[in-house]
Amino acid sequence: MELIGDYHTHTVYSHGEGTIRDNVEAALKKGLKEIAICDHGPGHFLYGVKKKNIPLMRGEIDRLNEEYAPKGIRILLGVEANLIGYDGTIDMDEDLIKMTDILLLGYHYGIIPNSLYDSFGMYVRNPLSKVLPLGRERMIELNTQAFVRAINRYKIDFITHPGSKARVDIRALAREAAKVGTALEINSKHSQLSVESIRIAMEEDVDFVVNSDAHKPEEVGEVRVALERAKAAKLPLERIRNIRL
Ligand SMILES: [Zn+2]
Ligand SMILES: [Zn+2]
Structure with a gap:
């Protein structure tokens, strides 16, 4: 079993x-074929990447x-975009999205919501x-x-x-997600997807990815924790896009 790429790593940006x-050097040492640089979206007022x-x-x-x-490694530019509105708005403009190779989406605090309604809902x-x-059930419905x-x-x-910071x-x-070809991440740093969530999600036709969410170069490619949860849920590993069996 081989990890082909780590598609969720952060840098000084x-x-x-x-x-x-x-991060690229670290990925190369771990034998990865691909690495994505996916810093936080620009809507995050503390540490979002600057649009410029x-x-x-x-x-x-x-x-x-x-x-x-x-040397046999490919580097992708991505962004871990933020959800900033209940209408599905994210903090990336189309012209910025065009510059990227990969687009991630997450729910985070510290973002500037799209409207007062969204602020009230999110904060x-x-x-x-x-x-x-x-109101919990209604909130889960709105987040989803x-x-x-x-x-x-x-x-x-x-x-x-998925499910971290906002229940879904x-x-x-x-x-x-399966209908539009979006995968769900099993993240090594966050407890979501949990084993139980993986078990539920895998009953649908969706794909998965395992990532480090590295915030330090030495964490790049470290997906052991995520893989353990996948295995505990008995997820067939061929359903993980960045694992080659
Ligand atoms: Zn995140
Ligand atoms: Zn992240």
Whole structure:
């Protein structure tokens, strides 16, 4: 069994510790064939990538690809975009999306929501629903719907740590994700997808990915924890896009 690529790594362009080159070097040492640089989307006011840096990252990655192609590794530019509205809006414009090779979508705090309604939902209702049962089901429905709208509006390769920070109806999300070819991530840093969520999601026709979510170069390619959860759920490993058996 071989990990082909790690498609979720952060660099100094958001709040990772390494440069793009540092992550590539680390990936090369681990024998990966591909690595994606996916810093946090620009809507994150603490550590989102600056919009003006995305073209610079594109240039840097193009140059690194020329340098590293003979060594057998390909570098992809991506972004871990943020959901910023319940209508499925994400914090990436079409012109920025065109510059990327891969697009991830996650739910994070610290973003600037699209509207007052979205702010209330994301910063008041959603956290409250985790402690108070009242309205919890409705919140799960709204969160799930937001993801489903987003994956239908944009070409999202996979959803990062689904269920982390915002509860979702994992079965419904898996079903809709399968229809549009979006995979669900089993993340080594976050406890989602959990073993139980994987078991539910795998009953639908959806694909999976395992990623490190590395914030330091030495974490690149470290997917052991994610793989253990996949195995505990008895997920057939051929359903994981970045694993070759
Ligand atoms: Zn994330
Ligand atoms: Zn991340």
